[in-house]
Amino acid sequence: MTFKDKWRFVQQNMKKNKVRVFMTILAAAMGSCFLIVLASVGFGLHDSLIKDELESRAVTKIDIYGTDDEEQLGFTTENIAELKQIENVDAVRQIQSLGETNFHLDGYTNEMPSAIAVDFENEKQAGIELGSGRLPEKENEIVVSSDFAEFLGKDGVEDKDKFAEDGTIQSEYLYKEKVLNKEIELEASTFPEDGSEPRTATEKVQIVGIEAAPANEYIYTNSVKTTPELKRTLDEALNVTDSYTEQGDPLYDQVEVYASNAEAVEPILNSLDEKGYLAYSNLEELKNINILFNVAKAGLIIVGTIAVLIASIGIYNTMTMAVTERAPDIGIMKAIGANPKTIKQIFLMESTFIGLAGALIGTAVAYLISFLVNVGVPLILEQIFEEEIPATLQLSSIPFLLAAISITICLIVTIMSGSRPAKQATNVDVLRALRREI
Amino acid sequence: MITIKQVSHHYTMGKKAKETIVPVLHGIDLHVEKGEIVSLIGKSGSGKSTLLHIIGGFIQPTSGQVEINGTPITGWNEGQLADFRLQHIGYIFQNFQLIPSMTAAQNIELPLILNGTPKQKRQQKVENILRQVELEAFSEHYPSELSGGQQQRVAIARALILDPPLILADEPTGSLDSDTEAELLTLIRKLNKQNGITFLIITHDQEVAAIADRQLEIRDGQMKKVKGVMPV
Numbered sequence: 001m002t003f004k005d006k007w008r009f010v011q012q013n014m015k016k017n018k019v020r021v022f023m024t025i026l027a028a029a030m031g032s033c034f035l036i037v038l039a040s041v042g043f044g045l046h047d048s049l050i051k052d053e054l055e056s057r058a059v060t061k062i063d064i065y066g067t068d069d070e071e072q073l074g075f076t077t078e079n080i081a082e083l084k085q086i087e088n089v090d091a092v093r094q095i096q097s098l099g100e101t102n103f104h105l106d107g108y109t110n111e112m113p114s115a116i117a118v119d120f121e122n123e124k125q126a127g128i129e130l131g132s133g134r135l136p137e138k139e140n141e142i143v144v145s146s147d148f149a150e151f152l153g154k155d156g157v158e159d160k161d162k163f164a165e166d167g168t169i170q171s172e173y174l175y176k177e178k179v180l181n182k183e184i185e186l187e188a189s190t191f192p193e194d195g196s197e198p199r200t201a202t203e204k205v206q207i208v209g210i211e212a213a214p215a216n217e218y219i220y221t222n223s224v225k226t227t228p229e230l231k232r233t234l235d236e237a238l239n240v241t242d243s244y245t246e247q248g249d250p251l252y253d254q255v256e257v258y259a260s261n262a263e264a265v266e267p268i269l270n271s272l273d274e275k276g277y278l279a280y281s282n283l284e285e286l287k288n289i290n291i292l293f294n295v296a297k298a299g300l301i302i303v304g305t306i307a308v309l310i311a312s313i314g315i316y317n318t319m320t321m322a323v324t325e326r327a328p329d330i331g332i333m334k335a336i337g338a339n340p341k342t343i344k345q346i347f348l349m350e351s352t353f354i355g356l357a358g359a360l361i362g363t364a365v366a367y368l369i370s371f372l373v374n375v376g377v378p379l380i381l382e383q384i385f386e387e388e389i390p391a392t393l394q395l396s397s398i399p400f401l402l403a404a405i406s407i408t409i410c411l412i413v414t415i416m417s418g419s420r421p422a423k424q425a426t427n428v429d430v431l432r433a434l435r436r437e438i
Numbered sequence: 439m440i441t442i443k444q445v446s447h448h449y450t451m452g453k454k455a456k457e458t459i460v461p462v463l464h465g466i467d468l469h470v471e472k473g474e475i476v477s478l479i480g481k482s483g484s485g486k487s488t489l490l491h492i493i494g495g496f497i498q499p500t501s502g503q504v505e506i507n508g509t510p511i512t513g514w515n516e517g518q519l520a521d522f523r524l525q526h527i528g529y530i531f532q533n534f535q536l537i538p539s540m541t542a543a544q545n546i547e548l549p550l551i552l553n554g555t556p557k558q559k560r561q562q563k564v565e566n567i568l569r570q571v572e573l574e575a576f577s578e579h580y581p582s583e584l585s586g587g588q589q590q591r592v593a594i595a596r597a598l599i600l601d602p603p604l605i606l607a608d609e610p611t612g613s614l615d616s617d618t619e620a621e622l623l624t625l626i627r628k629l630n631k632q633n634g635i636t637f638l639i640i641t642h643d644q645e646v647a648a649i650a651d652r653q654l655e656i657r658d659g660q661m662k663k664v665k666g667v668m669p670v
């Protein structure tokens with residue numbers, strides 16, 4: 001019997017019981033739709049929380065926070081040169097902290113941003129992004145983070161009035177003008193360990209650039225980057241010597257190594273370990289979070305599979321009824337000489353069709369629901385909490401993999417639930433069926 | 439065409455441990471030549487249908503051998519028997535056994551579909567056979583829209599469509615009136631003469647038995663010769 005003829009039989013059989021077949025397909029569709037929509041939340045949150053980071057420079061960055069040599073207080077220029085030699089290292093950022101600094105501008109002060117001196121050539125290699133302006137070229141030039149101005153508060157206001165509950169500065173006490181190209185006073189302080197009086201030094205610096213806002217909208221950054229020359233000027237004025245070797249070479253407080261890609265991170269970490277550096281990469285942590293999300297996704301898929309299993313009871317029922325109803329016809333066909341295998345195949349085809357139709361319809365509807373959830377839920381949340389939901393937040397995402405997994409599960413489950421009725425069909429006793437005893 | 443050696447059969451009834459045995463056939467020997475019409479008579483419950491079912495491969499005899507067209511079929515599984523039946527045996531039942539949801543033409547086409555004949559060839563063959571059984575005008579009728587005689591002719595057409603060398607018929611005229619019965623007997627005669635088809639027909643009707651080359655009777659589970667030559 002050809003495939004086409006078997007399919008024709010299946011169609012005729014289904015036509016005889018349109019409503020029942022429709023309801024069964026509906027149940028299968030609902031099951032697979034539920035499975036996909038449920039798991040899509042895991043995929044969506046994973047995507048919006050982790051994927052950006054995995055693709056960003058954050059994963060190729062390796063922080064070096066020390067060396068085996070406990071005597072050494074910072075990283076020397078020789079260290080930097082050595083790090084640059086490691087294979088697949090794209091860039092090395094060397095960072096000197098300016099210590100405690102305040103920035104004064106027209107009666108407004110930014111208290112203690114993280115102020116560092118860096119080599120801007122290295123920053124470029126490491127992928128610094130500017131929102132406006134340019135990188136410093138002269139000693140007394142700085143770039144500030146995108147939120148720098150948000151931390152410029154009016155002088156002489158009591159803290160409890162100045163700050164809102166969440167720690168940000170009340171808008172009435174904020175600096176209103178643009179900070180780009182403004183000249184600002186840098187006040188650096190040192191608190192000597194020998195207990196002598198704190199000393200301060202001031203320099204006029206110009207804000208020549210503002211960094212681009214970070215991709216993650218939740219993060220506030222308050223930082224300043226300036227040149228190593230300015231650092232040296234300030235240190236000399238403050239009479240600070242611990243940022244330099246005895247020969248007068250700079251010592252760096254912090255070093256970041258950038259791998260050319262995520263795969264290179266692991267070998268670089270190994271060779272750093274060999275060379276005696278203490279290093280940390282958040283790739284490991286992201287990997288762990290990744291594993292966590294994947295476990296959660298698998299869990300959601302399993303819960304969703306239960307819905308498909310429930311739907312499969314419907315398919316089992318439908319097929320068993322179909323076999324019982326058609327037992328006389330099956331008997332006649334077998335009497336003529338239909339091979340039991342053929343009969344089994346016809347019934348398997350029918351249940352597979354129901355499962356496939358259900359899975360495809362369910363998948364299509366799931367895509368629609370996922371779209372509506374992504375558009376609708378943020379709107380609702382914004383209404384309720386009166387807060388803007390970041391556009392990068394995706395509640396539900398259905399990658400091709402999820403659709404494929406769901407369709408596969410649905411097909412396996414339906415074929416399994418259809419296999420017993422199909423077996424029953426082959427076991428129909430010809431003579432009993434002809435006597436209408438079944 | 440058919441050779442049966444020492445076939446015995448009994449049915450087992452009831453639950454395990456409390457089963458009762460119903461003996462039906464005892465050491466039946468039978469030989470039917472190619473092109474013969476053989477009729478089988480016997481009292482109701484004498485085991486005629488049981489024997490035909492054994493020949494048709496619907497049940498396995500408790501003991502003995504069955505050979506059809508030179509092929510021993512005892513001990514085969516259901517699938518093998520089905521394939522063999524499709525190619526070699528046409529079976530006609532007392533109550534026609536047509537599929538009610540299919541038209542006359544579709545019922546007749548069924549064996550062709552089962553053996554994978556291409557669609558065009560199927561149509562042609564169905565048309566030919568419908569002409570032979572004089573049912574051209576009723577091809578699109580459903581069984582419920584046909585008389586008993588017409589239904590039985592559809593059943594015969596279905597049994598003939600794959601040109602089997604042997605047709606087994608279990609009381610084919612049992613549900614027909616005498617006029618229709620006469621028509622059917624003429625048709626059987628014609629098929630036997632023109633196509634050389636072998637017939638083994640169960641009946642308790644003298645008219646039917648009369649067209650047979652040989653008449654056999656089952657009595658007390660054994661084969662008795664009534665008329666014609668007893669097989670070797």
Ligand SMILES: Nc1ncnc2c1ncn2[C@@H]1O[C@H](COP(=O)(O)OP(=O)(O)O)[C@@H](O)[C@H]1O
Nearest residue numbers: 449451460462481482483484485486487488489
């Ligand atoms: N499936 C069965 N189970 C048990 N006994 C059966 C079965 N089929 C037939 N019989 C018994 O076997 C005997 C022969 O039946 P059957 O071959 O149908 O006789 P016939 O066709 O000559 O009237 C009868 O006594 C009948 O009751």
Ligand SMILES: [Mg+2]
Nearest residue numbers: 486487488608
């Ligand atoms: Mg009988």
